[in-house]
Amino acid sequence: MKLPVRDMPVPGESFPGYLLRLAHFNGRFRSGEILKLAGLRDNHSNRQPSLKGLEAVCEKLAPLLLVSKEQLAAHFTEQLSEPWLYDEKRVIRDIQLRQPRVCPECFSESDEPIFKQDWQLLPVTHCSKHNAPLVERCPGCQKPLEWHYSIFEGCKHCGLEWSQLHPRMNQGLPQWQLAYISNLKSPECMKVFLRELATNIVRTARPNDVIHEDISRFPESCRDLQSLISDAFDCGPGDKEYGPKGFVSPRRLKHSDTINYHCGYKEIARVLNIPEGEVAYLASKGLVNIIHETPVLKDTLFDIRSSHQLLENIPKAECPPEGYVNFTPSSTLLDRYATSYGRVLASALDSSVTVYRSCDDLSMVFIEEESLNRTLRTELMKISGGSVTDMEARKILAISRKEMAIMIMNRQILRCSHSIHDLTGDSILEHFKL
Ligand SMILES: [Zn+2]
Ligand SMILES: [Zn+2]
Structure with a gap:
């Protein structure tokens, strides 16, 4: 053949x-x-x-x-x-576009027009010969151009021919394309330039989203690259929202009604100002809303509004009311009771213990002392019937490595039968005192 x-x-x-x-x-x-x-x-x-x-x-x-x-x-x-065509660390990994773009002047001047390779690149929006914007849609009917043989002559839909268009004024190349050209000399500079540009493009395209995910390439359906890149390059506020198809992950598209409020555990932790891992405990009690649940915290989608709602539901106090004590993520009690800030906070809020926040977030709260102790004791009791590591045991009992070795030798605390590293929770509880 x-x-x-x-x-x-x-x-x-x-x-x-x-x-x-x-x-x-x-x-x-x-x-x-x-x-x-x-x-x-x-x-x-x-x-x-x-x-x-x-x-x-x-x-x-x-x-x-x-x-x-x-x-x-x-x-x-x-x-x-070119090493920068694809970059794993870039928000838009592949900068080669899939949609066709043409220069009507180039196409009507030539008997055998060709698509130039650089027309497929994200930062190239203009023909460098005619200094005029590349066309992504038919100037006549506005329909997106397609990879169809008719494109060499004109528009497949309305029959407009490139040769019928008036040649456009020489507009000069835009700043981003000049920057691209000057970076061609250095692959390292190009990488830095493209990373920043890609980040700005995605943020500008989705101005109302809380999070912006990495995408493999610029969405094929988006045919307004030139105005988008112009806003992105000026770091101007994106007033138009693009997508979401192509700009957000398919799993998020399934929850499109709340798309602007999607966020990860890190954003929730930032609003609440608590250690990131603690978000899981608040979520397990329904104190922050999960939009898309996965077994992995980093892949779980949360609703950012629920973190603001949680704060609103917790009254604020300037100083601890009578009988209340300060409680923070660095409280030494946490190790003694084999628990963490998020666990205690979640179980206190879940069991309607009154908690006050001392500031605009949850980095320090006031909890009634007796309720706090009760919650901590409940937390510690969870080791009953289970096991703890050497280090956890030393923290719970507040003893040194040497003191623990002696207690193990005297069989005051017992090793688990299934592991030589772990100790039985019950033998630790027997010796626990504050
Ligand atoms: Zn041209
Ligand atoms: Zn047309």
Whole structure:
């Protein structure tokens, strides 16, 4: 099998653009048809391969063009080798766009127009030859452009041809694109520049969200990159909300009615000003709302409003009322009772013990002394029938390593039968005194 028309790529031509041109020259509508002829699946990774996937695609495609896979791949290796195209640590990991963008001037001037590789890149919104914005939607009917052979001439939907448009004024390149060009000299500077730009783009696109997640690439459905990037580059307030599809994870899309209030345990901990891990105990008693529950705290979605609601429900007091004591995450009582701040707070609030907060968060509360002691004792009793580690045992009993060794030797406290490291909770409770 070989294609009747076997043009090779032109320097600077993008892979998806070349594939579409090949389809067009051979009387096909879409590039997927060429992939299928080559025995490849019509999917994103074959239409727009990464450097890693390039060889496999070229291996199948090259016989159709009567060239070797090396000859074909050589045209794209350099453009796909830039180390900053993909960055695991960036908010938008892959900066190659999937949607087609064209320069109407470039396309109408040339008899054989090509898609340039840099038109596929996130910071490139303008044609560097004509200093005019690349077009993502048809200027006539506003419909998004598609990878369809008609794009070389104009719009598939309304029939507008690129050659009918008046040439646009030379507008100069925007600041972000100039910054991109100047960073081409240094991959390290480029990485820093792109990381910041990607973070700003995602934040600007979703101005009302509490959290912003990393995404693999810029959403294909978003065709307003130029205005978005312009706001993001100026760090201007995003007044338009984009997405959410493509900008937030699929698991969050399932809860779209509360999407602006989604947050993680870290944001809850920040509002309440308590150690991050303690959020789990408040959640277990329903004191903060979970939107999407998972066994892993870091993947659990919370509702940020519930942390504000919790604070509102706890009265504030300037100083401890009569009979009340200070209680903070660094209270020494926590180790003595084998518990933590969040556990005590959650169980006090859950059992309607009156708790006051001393400030705008929960970094210090006032609890009635007797109720606190009762709650702490209940917490400690949880080790009954169970086991504790050496270190926990020393803290509960407030004894030294040596003192504990003696107690173990005298069989005053007992090792668990199943582990030589743990001690039985009951033998520890027997010796507990404040
Ligand atoms: Zn142009
Ligand atoms: Zn149109």
